[in-house]
Each structure stands twice: as structure tokens, then as C-alpha cells.
Amino acid sequence: MKLSQLFTKTTKSNISDETSRGAQFLSRAGYVYKEMAGVYAYLPLGLRVLENIKQIIREEMNAIGGQEVNMTALQSKEIWEKSGRWESAKMDIWFKTELSSGGELGLAPTHEEPIAAMMKHFISSYKDLPQYPYQFQIKFRNELRARSGLMRCREFWMKDLYSLSTNKEQHDQFYDKVADAYAKIYDRLKIGNITFKTFASGGVFAKYSHEYQTISELGEDTVYQRADGLTINKEVFNDEVLKELGAKQDEFEQKRAIEVGNIFTLGTKYADAEGLKYTDETSQQQSVFMGSYGIGPSRVMGVLSEIFSTDKGLRWPINLAPFKIHLIGLGETGIKNANAFYEKMLQKGIEILFDDRENARFGEKMADFELIGCPLRVIFSDKLAETDPSSKTCEVLWNGLPDETPALLTENTSKHLTFEQICDIIET
RNA sequence: CUGGGUGUAGCGCAGUUGGUAGCGCGCGCGGUUCGGGACUGCGAGGUCGUGUGUUCAAGUCACAUCACCCAGACCA
Numbered sequence: 001m002k003l004s005q006l007f008t009k010t011t012k013s014n015i016s017d018e019t020s021r022g023a024q025f026l027s028r029a030g031y032v033y034k035e036m037a038g039v040y041a042y043l044p045l046g047l048r049v050l051e052n053i054k055q056i057i058r059e060e061m062n063a064i065g066g067q068e069v070n071m072t073a074l075q076s077k078e079i080w081e082k083s084g085r086w087e088s089a090k091m092d093i094w095f096k097t098e099l100s101s102g103g104e105l106g107l108a109p110t111h112e113e114p115i116a117a118m119m120k121h122f123i124s125s126y127k128d129l130p131q132y133p134y135q136f137q138i139k140f141r142n143e144l145r146a147r148s149g150l151m152r153c154r155e156f157w158m159k160d161l162y163s164l165s166t167n168k169e170q171h172d173q174f175y176d177k178v179a180d181a182y183a184k185i186y187d188r189l190k191i192g193n194i195t196f197k198t199f200a201s202g203g204v205f206a207k208y209s210h211e212y213q214t215i216s217e218l219g220e221d222t223v224y225q226r227a228d229g230l231t232i233n234k235e236v237f238n239d240e241v242l243k244e245l246g247a248k249q250d251e252f253e254q255k256r257a258i259e260v261g262n263i264f265t266l267g268t269k270y271a272d273a274e275g276l277k278y279t280d281e282t283s284q285q286q287s288v289f290m291g292s293y294g295i296g297p298s299r300v301m302g303v304l305s306e307i308f309s310t311d312k313g314l315r316w317p318i319n320l321a322p323f324k325i326h327l328i329g330l331g332e333t334g335i336k337n338a339n340a341f342y343e344k345m346l347q348k349g350i351e352i353l354f355d356d357r358e359n360a361r362f363g364e365k366m367a368d369f370e371l372i373g374c375p376l377r378v379i380f381s382d383k384l385a386e387t388d389p390s391s392k393t394c395e396v397l398w399n400g401l402p403d404e405t406p407a408l409l410t411e412n413t414s415k416h417l418t419f420e421q422i423c424d425i426i427e428t
Numbered sequence: 429c430u431g432g433g434u435g436u437a438g439c440g441c442a443g444u445u446g447g448u449a450g451c452g453c454g455c456g457c458g459g460u461u462c463g464g465g466a467c468u469g470c471g472a473g474g475u476c477g478u479g480u481g482u483u484c485a486a487g488u489c490a491c492a493u494c495a496c497c498c499a500g501a502c503c504a
Contacts, residue, residue, distance in 0.1 A: 012453065012465065013440045017496060028439095037496065091504055110504065144429065144502060152503085203504095220503085264504090292504095330463065363464030383463070 003355040008043050010368050022305030023149020025314045029371045038146025038154035048322035053297045054136055056188045057159050060181045066134045066161055071114055075106040079117045083273035093141040107140035112292055115162045116274035126166050126280050134161030148218060150302030157298040163291040171289045178263050178293050182212055189300060190317040196231040198223055205267025212261035218306055219258035226251045258303055261295040314373030318400050324426045325352035326374035328365050331382030338380035375400025392418055
């Protein structure tokens, strides 16, 4: 992508609409556009990050048997009335609308009911189970108060997987598998070290559900954490739970955290409501035992923008960055040489970000590079062309996470590398 | 929803006791520059969130309303 052709522009001054640092940078760098409070459009750079996050989640869901689907955003009132969740008293975050012919509709805030209703058409025997449909979908929730950029939105991306099992035993096995998959996901998202599986309230069919809480001052949740990582949500931090977990209250430290995922045992609640049953080995009708497992990719993006950003801008892990390389051409020859590098990368099938602007000065290009936050900066300049007429090398600087620094580079020091050396870096 | 704050050019802001709207950035054209958002000349761009009222006169005063931000409450 050539910067001269990218329609988004970076801005030098702050956005008055945003307070949190990450949201500020996401707006200023042109990753997102705020349509209204809690409603964001994803622009070319932002969409690439979002898709990278989704792809990691997708791979791990597929690895445990998930089958990707795409449910509908428009929901009919009838199936939600069956579970009692159509009523505003039960779920007060509905966006409701109506058909021109008169029927009422809702904009999906979640999909337990629709998935149960749909799967009725495909599940009839124990031989059809278990099944693990999942999707990435925009959810709509009429939050009383949206806040902190992508952290709490009224329209946001969610990965929701639903497990359909014959019984609790089969369900529990999968539940643990999801927990393992989630650990892998947060590791790959580079927040594994600060994200904790957290005890939270469970409901009728399980004592607990589990949230994945990323420790951050910006979080809205309060959790209690022990030195060994045992983490309990404030809502279930009581004597009874402590006793059951064999823990003492004074071992815990109170922390702010943001929920980036959850796994939940639904039991037969929604299956019963929607009539989702199967025939077991003895020809008896049984209710399907369900679970739901969510991760909010857009919220994760918000979290990443907060915790990895520097005082100058964003900074992405290399596997999530919109582009691994931010290429800069300086001066006539520099831009020409950079362009040759860009074409060579394209031929290899690698898309990079190329600041080919002729009218932008060095400082401006640096500021934009630091704001956008791609991990690898590559510069070709007239100055360099003088010292290296073959123009086989260029100046390379690592701007990514410190713990991802490639062996060939050291932090904050630029080096002259060849095309092949750079390819080695981004391919490993 | 409760409390507090803010709406003036694409962005960030100023606008005095009411008297026909300014600054910086950005944008367009030209010149000097060119490794940290450079300088300079000219220029384009606004029914002051919306509505009603008070007044000879409203960005400015009053009331209403909408939007946005923050804290809290809420968050299957």
C-alpha cells in the first residue's frame, strides 16, 4: 500500500472526542472512524489489524473442531420470547425495530437462542453430537454508556462459539479444550502474560463461568488476584467461594481488568427453550447441553492499542500489525530505490506500507511512522544512495515489541541490511 | 440513569459589558528548502449543534432539545 494513495490521513493534534491514549492514536493514525458514541468504522489500516486478530482466533477455533458460520444480525421476536429474553426487563440492551409489514425485530446482541433454534434442523441423534458452530459477527447492544474507544461499544465484533453436547460430561471435556485454545490465542495476541482465566458467576448449570481478564488500569472490572495467578471476579469474591478454592482473602490483591473473553456453561436452558433435543442410544429424547464461548476482537484491538502504545503512537506485535514493514523513501533517488524494493516485495507476495510521498519531509514521515506503529522501519534515501551506490542495502530499525526484536537487530539502533535479510526477519 | 463538563472552518481552539466571526494546524497556487512535522507570499473554507424566545441587534442572554466526553450506577 502506497501512503500517497491511502485515503486516510494522520492528524497531528488530538481528537477531542477521545480520552484514552489508544483510542486517540487509533483515530489520529486513521485506523478507525467514529460514527457516533460506541460505533466505529474500521478503515484500511484498522481493518487489517482486526482481520489479523480474527484470523488467529479462527485458526485456534478450527483447531478444536469449530465450524465457522455466519448467523444473522436481524432476529425475530418469536425465538427470543421462548427463552424470555425478549423482554426489556430481562435484557435491557436490545435495539429493537420493526418490519414495514408490522412484525417486531431485534438487532442481535448475542446468539444463544438463534443458534439453538437453527441447530434443531440439523440435530436429531446423539450421533449428530457434539457440534461446535462459531462465527464472527457484529453484535448490537444499547449500552447506557459507551466509552474508551473500542473498549465498550454499542456495535462491536464478537467471536462466539457454541458447543452442543449430549451431556455435561461431554461438555466439560470441550470446555477445558476451549480454555486451552483461549490460552493459546491470548499468547498469540501477546497479552497472555497479563490475561488471566478468572472465576465468575456461573448460573444454574455450573458453579462458575470463566472470564478472561486482562489486567489494565483502563479496565472496568475489578478482580482479585493471588501471586500464583489465581484470579477471581469481584462478583464472586466471597467467603464461600474462597473456602471452596482453598484460598484466604488476605492473599489477594485488588486489580482493575478488562474482560477480553468468557466461557460459559449454558446447560440445557436455551435448548429447552427452543426445543433442541436429540435421541439417545436408548431412543429417549434428551435436551442438548450447551456452552457459549466469546472473544471480542474489536475490544482486543482496543486493549492492544492501549497497552502497547508509546508516547508517540501505536505499536503492534509483528503478527498483528497492518503491515510488517513501513518503507520510507527520502529524496528522488531514495524514493526510486524504495520503489524497487516495494516492487520486489510485491513480487514475493508481501504487502508492505510504502511512504512514497514526494512532498513530505523527513520529520513528517518519521512522525507518521511512529504514530502508525508498524514494527519494521526501512529507509532508502539519497544520502544512503551516495554511500551505497548499489542500493542493495537500506537502513532498518526495529520499532516493534522489545521482546520480539529480531536477532539481526537491536532496539533503537538502525542497521544496514539486504533485501534477503529483511525477508528473513519478516518470514520468521 | 445520576452528577460534572463540552458543542464556533476538515482537526485543535479563542471570541471582552450583546453591535454582521478570528488564530494555529491542515488544504490550494507560487518561491526558498529538504535526515525530525522548516520558512515565506497569495488564496479557498463557517446559516457559531438544533429550535423557540428576549432585544433595534444574539456566537454571547433565557428556556427547551440533540450530540459528545468524564466519574459513578448498570453490563445476558
